[in-house]
Amino acid sequence: MPSTTRESGSRSRTRRAILDAAIALLATRPQASLAEVADAAGVGRSTLHRYFPERTELLSAVVEDSMAQLTAAVAAAELDRGTPAQGLRRIIHTYFELSPVLLVLFGEHLIDTRKDLVGDLDELDAPVFALLERGQREGYFDAEVSKEWLNRVLWAVVYVGIDATAEGTMTRHAALESITRTLEHGMLARPGA
Amino acid sequence: MPSTTRESGSRSRTRRAILDAAIALLATRPQASLAEVADAAGVGRSTLHRYFPERTELLSAVVEDSMAQLTAAVAAAELDRGTPAQGLRRIIHTYFELSPVLLVLFGEHLIDTRKDLVGDLDELDAPVFALLERGQREGYFDAEVSKEWLNRVLWAVVYVGIDATAEGTMTRHAALESITRTLEHGMLARPGA
DNA sequence: GCACTTTGGGACACTCATGTCCCACAAATG
DNA sequence: CATTTGTGGGACATGAGTGTCCCAAAGTGC
Known part of the structure; x- marks a missing residue:
């Protein structure tokens, strides 16, 4: 098995959206809250925690x-x-x-x-x-x-x-x-x- | 003539110590807590608040x-x-x-x-x-x-x-x-x- | 259409920085 | 020496960010 487990398209898309938003946001405001990141990524805060349990x-x-x-x-x-x-x-x-x-x-x-x-x-x-x-x-x-x-x-x-x-x-x-x-x-x- | 009202030597000395410590500290860690600043300045946290009520x-x-x-x-x-x-x-x-x-x-x-x-x-x-x-x-x-x-x-x-x-x-x-x-x-x- | 996955939001506990208040003690001032 | 001035520390309330849990709703694949 591929070390990279399969990711149901939507999961990897959500992950990318979060990552992109985080990079764009943290570039200018490194202390931005997780709520802001979630917001910028267009996902709920709980979803963000689901992908990245800790900051x-x-x-x-x-x-x-x-x-x-x-x-x-x-x-x-x-x-x-x-x-x-x-x-x-x-x-x-x-x-x-x-x-x-x-x-x-x-x-x-x-x-x-x-x-x-x-x-x-x-x-x-x-x-x-x-x-x-x-x-x-x-x-x-x-x-x-x-x-x-x-x-x-x-x-x-x-x-x-x-x-x-x-x-x-x-x-x-x-x-x-x-x-x-x-x-x-x-x-x-x-x-x- | 200094419009700056009288400052009992010790007050201005304490103020300077706080300011110097704050500058040195914030230069590398702008998000340093007030407790850290007070500590670095060698004064109590309440003293710091006495000089600068708010962050x-x-x-x-x-x-x-x-x-x-x-x-x-x-x-x-x-x-x-x-x-x-x-x-x-x-x-x-x-x-x-x-x-x-x-x-x-x-x-x-x-x-x-x-x-x-x-x-x-x-x-x-x-x-x-x-x-x-x-x-x-x-x-x-x-x-x-x-x-x-x-x-x-x-x-x-x-x-x-x-x-x-x-x-x-x-x-x-x-x-x-x-x-x-x-x-x-x-x-x-x-x-x- | 049905089962499974993913999501958003609310409720909650917890931590940490902040700000306020008070009081006893030390230091400077007269 | 007595008074005022400044100080440190503790107690407390508050607010924001974080992390956990749960559940109903929307989306996805078969």
């Missing part, structure tokens, strides 16, 4: 699901193909499009609820690290700072764009352009000059 | 105090003196040193509890905006992006350094160097090339 289990599932989505998206970006320059642009887009997932995972230290998955996190970032390292070797990325630092900066600047977009200050397009430009050029007009 | 009042006071500290620090950085390059380095240091205050103000949207102070926030950032604008005019800062964007990026990258320092990944010195380098150069080895 921590819901959080766990949200983390797992988010990581799975992120892993898939990063893989789809095929960072090992093309030049580092192209890879950078692709990972920027990938991160930017997955904003709710990213927010829920890192924005609020929700990952800490599942210490056992922190290891998988490295595995998840591996393709990005590989890209950064390759770029550093080829003289494209700055080798004076660590690839871990570059990864953090990458995420931080993308976050700035997500935030600016969320509050309506910029359009998605403008944000994407600013992100790319800043990551490639820094704050200066003629860097290195 | 919202404590939050308000924390925001006000943080903004005052930040305003003073930014003023002390004298961003209108010297070249934009020097100004940038000084504001980086200023932000970096004030990490708890910055975290409590922006890291957790705590500012939203006092909408009336959002206006003062612009006033607070004014010297930074002035620096950025001056730098853009003089051709030092990138003029292809807005000064608001530059300000956000500035804070975001400093935050990366604060975070890396907090979790022990980097020393303060290393973080400061990486922040400066990244802001000036971006992620690339030879930007603009």
Whole structure:
């Protein structure tokens, strides 16, 4: 028997609805109550408890699901193909499009609820690290700072764009352009000059 | 002459202790209970309530105090003196040193509890905006992006350094160097090339 | 149509943070 | 030394979020 027991279509649909609503809600309000999550998912509170008996289990599932989505998206970006320059642009887009997932995972230290998955996190970032390292070797990325630092900066600047977009200050397009430009050029007009 | 009525030394000392503890605590755990705050401040819970009858009042006071500290620090950085390059380095240091205050103000949207102070926030950032604008005019800062964007990026990258320092990944010195380098150069080895 | 599954809502107990009140004790002030 | 001022701790009420249980109704598959 498949470890994955069969799930009567409706069950898996309900589960997905809850997960999606939870991710969207917790991205902006990590302390949202279960009643709010249930409401956002369009299900009763008792139904939510039926799928996730305890809050921590819901959080766990949200983390797992988010990581799975992120892993898939990063893989789809095929960072090992093309030049580092192209890879950078692709990972920027990938991160930017997955904003709710990213927010829920890192924005609020929700990952800490599942210490056992922190290891998988490295595995998840591996393709990005590989890209950064390759770029550093080829003289494209700055080798004076660590690839871990570059990864953090990458995420931080993308976050700035997500935030600016969320509050309506910029359009998605403008944000994407600013992100790319800043990551490639820094704050200066003629860097290195 | 202080319109602030007399405060028996001990009262103001207790108040400061509470405020400092609250800022330090809320910087990392914005949902910390009042009991924890009182504990961290080394006072009884009833004493805390005596100074700040309601949680919202404590939050308000924390925001006000943080903004005052930040305003003073930014003023002390004298961003209108010297070249934009020097100004940038000084504001980086200023932000970096004030990490708890910055975290409590922006890291957790705590500012939203006092909408009336959002206006003062612009006033607070004014010297930074002035620096950025001056730098853009003089051709030092990138003029292809807005000064608001530059300000956000500035804070975001400093935050990366604060975070890396907090979790022990980097020393303060290393973080400061990486922040400066990244802001000036971006992620690339030879930007603009 | 019938049996089985899934659902929503209500009722309940429990925990925890909050806020209030009071009182005895310590510290500062005169 | 006596008074005022500040403090800590306990007792208590309240409200919100959580978790459990149950049952009638709606949905699903055969």
